[in-house]
Amino acid sequence: MLEISQRGQAMPVSPFRKLAPYAEAAKAQGKTVYHLNIGQPDIQTPPQLLEAVQRAHIGVLGYSHGAGTESxxxxxxxxxxxxxxxxQFEDVMVTTAGSEAILFAFLTCLNPGDELIVAEPFYGTYTAFAIAAGVKIVTVTAHIEDGFALPPLADFEAVISPRTKAILLCSPSNPTGYxxxxxxxxxLLGLCQKHDLYLLSDEAYREYCYDGATATSALSLPGSEQHVVVMDTISKRYSACGARIGALVTRNQQVWTAAFRFAQMRISxxxxxxxLxxxxxELPPSYFDETRAEYQARRDLTVRHLRAMPGVSCPVPGGAFYVIARLPVDDAQLFGQWLLEEFSHENQTLMLSPANGFYQTPGLGQQEVRLAYVLNQRDLEAAMVCLAEALKVYPGRVELAEVQLSEAHAS
Structure with missing residues (x-):
């Protein structure tokens, strides 16, 4: 009997798309569905990006250098x-979106069977890349009670084994906003130096930190040259998700050279x-001022509504455009499905991401959801009203002990 590969069987459903069939059915019934499940901003892509393509005089759209055009x-x-x-120019490799940068980093820095330490909850697609690369993810757990702050360094050190080859971080974090x-x-870099590990740094949301904060790149730290590999993308930075352009950036020449061999497989x-x-x-740094302010306003609106809902707890995200909230429901996945199948408020409902798909430890995130505040404030307000009304009538509502958020990360 023909069988698909073990990798194919192990590949998980996307945590932010798993409810998509129910959303499509709801739309077919005429409902308005507010999509808070995926990080697809409705911020306008800067016109300059599209104009650059329109102005280009292209006789033949040919291959580029495997690492991207020099310009x-x-x-x-x-x-x-x-x-x-x-x-420097020589440290940069252009990839087909940040996804390819992540895959190249895994394939380059780890062997099949090696272990990669990640703080959970983490970007759910890391699991898929790890399966494709034959890598085992080992987790340490961050908690909603302290705003999903970095777990103690001792927790990381406790799970380091002879098979550990790298630590992976995402800052600002998808899905927590930390x-x-x-x-x-x-x-973390000191731990990697001590144990001779790579530090893989996903920096897709670098420009979006709030309340005056700024993000620090792991590659900017002294002593990072041999250890750090940055994985990047223009998707979220410029609301250009469809461009599929990212980058792998490292000052470790051996890593860059090996990753380039993988890049040659897809030509360019x-x-x-x-x-684009x-x-x-070429956009000035001031481009981000308006978009950052808009995302912060959306964050504030979302958190304000969530905290006004009885039984709901959430920290205030410091960056990116996601928030994880704990809801007074029996099961967030069942609740998300119910929202699309059975609920509507003024013929409207919302789609969210059950947070269990962002954890690896069984049982964690069962009553948590990730919400992406990527919609304009009018639609976001309507979605929050829908959520509040849904929680009032959901048949699987349960009363939870109130989550005490630490002052350091709650406001």
Whole structure:
């Protein structure tokens, strides 16, 4: 009998798309569905990006260098330098979205059977990349009670084994919005230096930190040269998810060279996407002021509504555009399905991501959801009203002990 591979059988359903069939059915019934399940911003893609493609005189849309066009790599390096990251042109490899950068990092830095330490909850697709690369994810757990702050360093050290080859972080975090402080990053880098590990740093949301905070890149830390691999993308930074342009950035020449061999398998990254990327890299830093303020306003609206709902707990995210909330429900996945199948308020409902898909430890996240505050404030307000009304009538509502959020991360 023909069978698919063990990898194919183990590949999980996307945690932010698993309820999509129910959303499609709800729309077919005429309901308005507010999508808070996925990080697809409705912020306008900067017109300059699209104009760059429209103005291009392209006779033949051919292959580029496997690491991307030199012009884009140089402009991207200049962008990194403006943000305090000492990356040179030779350190930058253009990838087909941040997804490919993550996969290349796993394939380059770890062997099949090696272990990768990640704080949970984590970006659910890491699991898929780990399965594809034959890598085992080992978790330490962050908790909603302290705002999903970095777990104690001792927790990381306790799970280091002879098979451990890397620690993976995402800051600002998808799915929690937590922003790692510089001293926390330095501590993680010190642990990697002590145990001869790679530090893989997903920095897709670098520009979106709130309340005056800024993100620190792991590659900007002294002593990071051999240990740090940054995985990046323009998708969220410029609301250009469809461009599928990312980057792998490292000052470790051996890592870069090995990753480039993987890059040669797909010949080159998307040519039109790189034209968009070049235009994005030329935007002034002031571009982010307006979008950052808008996301912060959306965050404030979302958190204000959530905290006004009886039985709901959530920290205040410091960055990105996600919040994890604990709801007074028996099971967040069942609740999410019920929202789409059976509930509507003024013929409207919402789609969310059950948070158990962002944890690896069985049982965790069962009453938590990730909400992406990527919609305009009017639609976001309507979605929050729907959620509040749904919680009043959900038949699986349960009363939870109130979560005490630490002052350091609750406001």
């Amino acid at each position: 884009y790599r140089r402009k991207l390096a200049a962008y990194y330098q403006r943000t305090g990251i000492p990356a 922003v790692y402080r510089r001293d926390e990053l330095e501590a 990254p998307p040519g039109l996407g790189m034209l 990327g070049e235009a994005a890299a």
